Amino acid sequence: MKYSKNLMMVAAIIIVAFAGCDSSVMEHGNANLTLNLKPRVGGEALSTNPDSTYDVNGAKISFGSARMYISEITLINDENESITISNESLTVPAKNDSDENISHTIQDQVILVKHDEGINSYDAGSWPAGDYQEIRFKVGISGTTNRIDPSQVPAQHPLAKQADVNNHWNWNAGYLFLRMDGLVDTDDDAVPDEKWAIHLGTPRFLREVSLKHDFTLENEKPAMLDISVNYAEFLRNVDLKDPDERICHTMNNLPVATAVADQISSSYQIEDR
Amino acid sequence: MRLLVVKFICIALAISACTQPDSGSEEQLDLVVPGGFESVPIPSHNSLTKSKVLLGQQLFFDPILSVDSTVSCATCHIPHKFFSDGQVISQGIKGRSGTRNTPSLINIAYHKLFFWDGGSITLEHQIFGPLQNSTEMGIDLSSAIDRLESNETYRESFQDIFEEPPSLRGLTQSIAAYQRTLLSRGARYDSYRAGDKSALRPAERRGLSLFEGKAGCIHCHNGFLLTSLIFENNGLPISRGDSGRARVTGLREDYGKFKIPSLRNISETAPYMHDGRMVTLSEVIEHYNKGGNDVRGKSALIKPLYLNELERADLEAFLHSLTDSSIYAGLEVL
Numbered sequence: 001m002k003y004s005k006n007l008m009m010v011a012a013i014i015i016v017a018f019a020g021c022d023s024s025v026m027e028h029g030n031a032n033l034t035l036n037l038k039p040r041v042g043g044e045a046l047s048t049n050p051d052s053t054y055d056v057n058g059a060k061i062s063f064g065s066a067r068m069y070i071s072e073i074t075l076i077n078d079e080n081e082s083i084t085i086s087n088e089s090l091t092v093p094a095k096n097d098s099d100e101n102i103s104h105t106i107q108d109q110v111i112l113v114k115h116d117e118g119i120n121s122y123d124a125g126s127w128p129a130g131d132y133q134e135i136r137f138k139v140g141i142s143g144t145t146n147r148i149d150p151s152q153v154p155a156q157h158p159l160a161k162q163a164d165v166n167n168h169w170n171w172n173a174g175y176l177f178l179r180m181d182g183l184v185d186t187d188d189d190a191v192p193d194e195k196w197a198i199h200l201g202t203p204r205f206l207r208e209v210s211l212k213h214d215f216t217l218e219n220e221k222p223a224m225l226d227i228s229v230n231y232a233e234f235l236r237n238v239d240l241k242d243p244d245e246r247i248c249h250t251m252n253n254l255p256v257a258t259a260v261a262d263q264i265s266s267s268y269q270i271e272d273r
Numbered sequence: 274m275r276l277l278v279v280k281f282i283c284i285a286l287a288i289s290a291c292t293q294p295d296s297g298s299e300e301q302l303d304l305v306v307p308g309g310f311e312s313v314p315i316p317s318h319n320s321l322t323k324s325k326v327l328l329g330q331q332l333f334f335d336p337i338l339s340v341d342s343t344v345s346c347a348t349c350h351i352p353h354k355f356f357s358d359g360q361v362i363s364q365g366i367k368g369r370s371g372t373r374n375t376p377s378l379i380n381i382a383y384h385k386l387f388f389w390d391g392g393s394i395t396l397e398h399q400i401f402g403p404l405q406n407s408t409e410m411g412i413d414l415s416s417a418i419d420r421l422e423s424n425e426t427y428r429e430s431f432q433d434i435f436e437e438p439p440s441l442r443g444l445t446q447s448i449a450a451y452q453r454t455l456l457s458r459g460a461r462y463d464s465y466r467a468g469d470k471s472a473l474r475p476a477e478r479r480g481l482s483l484f485e486g487k488a489g490c491i492h493c494h495n496g497f498l499l500t501s502l503i504f505e506n507n508g509l510p511i512s513r514g515d516s517g518r519a520r521v522t523g524l525r526e527d528y529g530k531f532k533i534p535s536l537r538n539i540s541e542t543a544p545y546m547h548d549g550r551m552v553t554l555s556e557v558i559e560h561y562n563k564g565g566n567d568v569r570g571k572s573a574l575i576k577p578l579y580l581n582e583l584e585r586a587d588l589e590a591f592l593h594s595l596t597d598s599s600i601y602a603g604l605e606v607l
Contacts, residue, residue: 151445163415171392
């Protein structure tokens with residue numbers, strides 16, 4: 001008897017759930033969106049091959065790592081509504097603002113961009129079909145999600161502590177939002193010889209990018225947005241030849257951290273296909 | 274012989290296994306702590322099972338986790354030194370020195386933030402620090418995992434416990450689980466607190482009164498661990514460019530603040546302070562008696578105490594009564 005009562009409840013819930021579906025979504029369906037994030041250094045494509053050198057602000061540099069987090073992707077549709085989607089949820093230990101241990105659930109589609117591995121295309125999830133005029137996202141990780149314990153995230157998740165290239169500080173809570181490093185020529189022989197490293201993070205340097213662009217997502221038709229990411233633009237106001245500006249782990253070099261963070265919004269551009 | 278029997282009973286008590294409903298037949302450790310202690314906080318995502326603790330213990334003592342296989346966690350956290358190392362500044366791989374003194378790990382399970390500046394958020398997360406630090410174990414995480422994968426015993430243990438090949442999650446969970454078993458078994462101070470007034474000698478009792486009264490130590494060194502675990506500036510000049518908590522928060526008011534250390538086993542864990550600058554407890558008491566140094570950000574609680582020679586000796590005597598007669602470590606009593 002108890003069992004059949006439960007069954008009825010479940011049936012009722014299913015009916016209600018279906019009835020609750022927005023008919024327009026049913027009609028239009030969904031489309032999978034891919035972000036094609038093309039790494040550039042000025043006009044050139046970025047390569048982390050040590051022989052590929054670039055002139056940035058009068059400094060000859062090469063790249064070792066080139067990574068960033070992209071999160072909280074929002075699309076603005078033609079009716080000026082902000083659309084967000086949620087991913088499969090992940091619950092992990094975290095700290096709240098008072099440093100107490102809590103458990104935190106993440107549903108955001110977070111992307112760890114690994115340009116240093118030559119990977120440019122990233123799944124941005126399934127979105128309602130329709131006409132859109134803008135895409136927004138954060139470069140970095142916000143709020144409590146930036147205070148989770150990365151050691152406890154399943155290895156295949158982008159927020160897991162990466163075994164190859166560090167994506168999270170060992171000496172602080174929080175992810176490296178933007179990580180770029182390599183060598184810079186300091187003795188004017190056109191051969192990069194000294195280390196440079198800019199590892200940007202912490203809530204105050206979280207930045208939003210918003211890109212105006214008219215596009216349409218059609219039901220069950222995979223779509224791609226081409227976005228160029230200009231590393232020379234990130235570095236526009238940094239002099240990597242200057243020993244005081246060459247190394248920035250955020251907290252140890254707030255001026256450089258600020259100079260880079262302030263360039264974030266202008267470093268991303270929609271590329272027309 | 275009698276000692277051995279007592280030891281055995283204690284072990285049996287400590288690991289008296291209780292089976293939790295949600296984890297099948299896996300034996301959970303039931304930790305025993307002295308009266309007056311809170312129960313040990315065990316995070317729900319890392320239950321304290323016997324097999325996990327044993328794996329963590331093996332990893333803690335295994336130099337396989339350092340780049341040149343010379344250094345293990347226990348190189349600097351030495352069991353018979355209450356898991357500290359007696360050095361001013363410890364040496365890791367290739368004799369390289371870091372910048373800070375090695376803290377004792379006894380009762381570390383109760384801490385909320387780790388390192389002298391609280392820069393690490395959990396006991397699991399903390400492990401990446403020493404592993405990757407070039408002055409400690411200097412290994413990159415993928416090599417650490419590769420080494421465990423190519424070791425049959427570890428491969429099997431990880432599979433049994435975590436149902437996956439060696440991973441960062443399993444590595445950090447097991448070492449953290451082991452460290453949560455590093456616990457006090459009680460000092461004469463605890464017997465005194467529990468009502469046995471004869472457990473402290475007269476000088477120690479006078480020292481306790483000063484500690485809680487005129488000397489004001491209790492403002493910061495309070496609770497059952499004799500620390501409030503917050504960050505304070507006790508008036509030491511900055512050394513090695515180490516700005517303490519400010520490095521983590523970037524806040525001016527955190528300049529020169531460090532995590533208030535527990536005073537349990539303090540007589541056995543010299544030298545003292547985050548940079549190991551003080552060799553003896555009388556030097557420490559001298560520092561507080563003069564009201565610390567005149568440094569930026571010093572706590573208003575640090576001011577001249579005007580303790581006479583006898584009072585200083587009594588205070589020091591009291592600090593000696595905080596030493597555990599023995600400690601728990603893994604499934605053992607040391």
